[in-house]
Amino acid sequence: MKKGTAAIFNADKQSFEFSSFPKPQPRGQELLVRNSYVTLCSSDLKTYSGERKEANPTILGHEACGHLEALGPDAAVVDEKGQPLHIGDRLTWAVFASPKEDPQSQAGRPQKAEGLFKYGHEKHTSDCSWHGGLADYTLLRPNSIIIKVKDSMPIPVLAMANCAVATMAGAIRLAGPMNGMSVLIAGAGTLGLVGCAMSKVAGASKIVVVEPVEHRRAKASAFGATHTYTTESVAGSFDIVLETSGIPASMERTLELLSIGGRAIWVGAVFPQRKVEIGAEQLIRGLHTIKGLHNYNRLDFIRAVDFLENYHSRFPFNLIVEKEFPLSEAKEAFKYAIIEKPLRVGIFL
Numbered sequence: 601m602k603k604g605t606a607a608i609f610n611a612d613k614q615s616f617e618f619s620s621f622p623k624p625q626p627r628g629q630e631l632l633v634r635n636s637y638v639t640l641c642s643s644d645l646k647t648y649s650g651e652r653k654e655a656n657p658t659i660l661g662h663e664a665c666g667h668l669e670a671l672g673p674d675a676a677v678v679d680e681k682g683q684p685l686h687i688g689d690r691l692t693w694a695v696f697a698s699p700k701e702d703p704q705s706q707a708g709r710p711q712k713a714e715g716l717f718k719y720g721h722e723k724h725t726s727d728c729s730w731h732g733g734l735a736d737y738t739l740l741r742p743n744s745i746i747i748k749v750k751d752s753m754p755i756p757v758l759a760m761a762n763c764a765v766a767t768m769a770g771a772i773r774l775a776g777p778m779n780g781m782s783v784l785i786a787g788a789g790t791l792g793l794v795g796c797a798m799s800k801v802a803g804a805s806k807i808v809v810v811e812p813v814e815h816r817r818a819k820a821s822a823f824g825a826t827h828t829y830t831t832e833s834v835a836g837s838f839d840i841v842l843e844t845s846g847i848p849a850s851m852e853r854t855l856e857l858l859s860i861g862g863r864a865i866w867v868g869a870v871f872p873q874r875k876v877e878i879g880a881e882q883l884i885r886g887l888h889t890i891k892g893l894h895n896y897n898r899l900d901f902i903r904a905v906d907f908l909e910n911y912h913s914r915f916p917f918n919l920i921v922e923k924e925f926p927l928s929e930a931k932e933a934f935k936y937a938i939i940e941k942p943l944r945v946g947i948f949l
């Protein structure tokens with residue numbers, strides 16, 4: 601019987617065990633994907649280093665993509681956009697699979713539904729496996745949001761669709777109309793760079809990026825930023841703030857730069873940290889709005905994939921993955937990502 605390998609991550613030992621199992625067979629509505637590529641997201645790195653606690657042991661890697669290998673007997677034969685599915689199609693899938701009847705799903709917040717299944721975050725057991733990207737296969741569960749993507753999209757770019765790009769698509773939705781507006785983006789990591797590109801396409805007239813690292817500021821310019829500053833030097837007044845750094849001082853500082861009626865969208869602070877001080881009077885008199893976003897919804901994901909299909913060659917998305925490793929060197933990949941802090945490390949399968 602054909603087998604597949606999975607890198608089982610044990611948080612207690614901070615180690616990967618490469619285990620071979622029989623190739624899974626999709627049952628019912630499941631789909632089997634042959635994983636092609638995974639990019640390591642900062643939440644993977646925080647789980648690896650122990651800053652985040654996830655189910656243990658697990659199969660990490662949720663920014664993943666692959667090719668359709670097999671369909672369960674009751675699986676849908678079309679993707680989320682109604683495109684017919686065929687064996688060998690290139691696929692991306694949302695990080696969560698949520699019960700559709702859950703009140704949160706019904707309210708457009710499937711990422712907060714009770715009983716959701718989250719790829720790259722579940723406990724690996726003998727009954728429940730093949731749910732992370734750092735393995736030869738992913739078994740896509742019922743209620744997964746699956747999109748077929750054209751073969752012209754570079755695989756390392758596609759891998760980022762279902763976390764960084766979809767999250768920023770959600771942030772742009774919450775920010776509202778951008779045409780002719782001034783946008784301040786805090787942080788030029790992958791989220792910030794995608795934010796530059798999406799703000800540009802949405803018609804923002806001024807896109808200012810605050811980022812302490814020089815080579816990231818240079819990349820921000822290539823992704824559409826009109827001005828870049830170090831943290832201390834930024835000044836001005838902005839209609840929209842997209843906060844991707846997650847640093848409390850950055851959230852406080854950028855709130856002070858909101859214009860009358862300004863909207864701040866916070867997506868970066870997804871790890872434990874100190875509380876943020878907000879001037880209530882300034883918020884009230886300035887008619888400001890602050891919105892938080894964790895993950896994204898179905899429409900955000902569809903828009904993210906559409907955005908990449910339309911614009912992946914207009915912006916230098918190929919510069920985001922700075923180093924690649926094979927699956928067998930997963931440990932080296934994580935260490936490199938944590939020490940060298942590239943925008944993304946890629947793992948190919």
Ligand SMILES: [Zn+2]
Nearest residue numbers: 641642643763
């Ligand atoms: Zn992620």
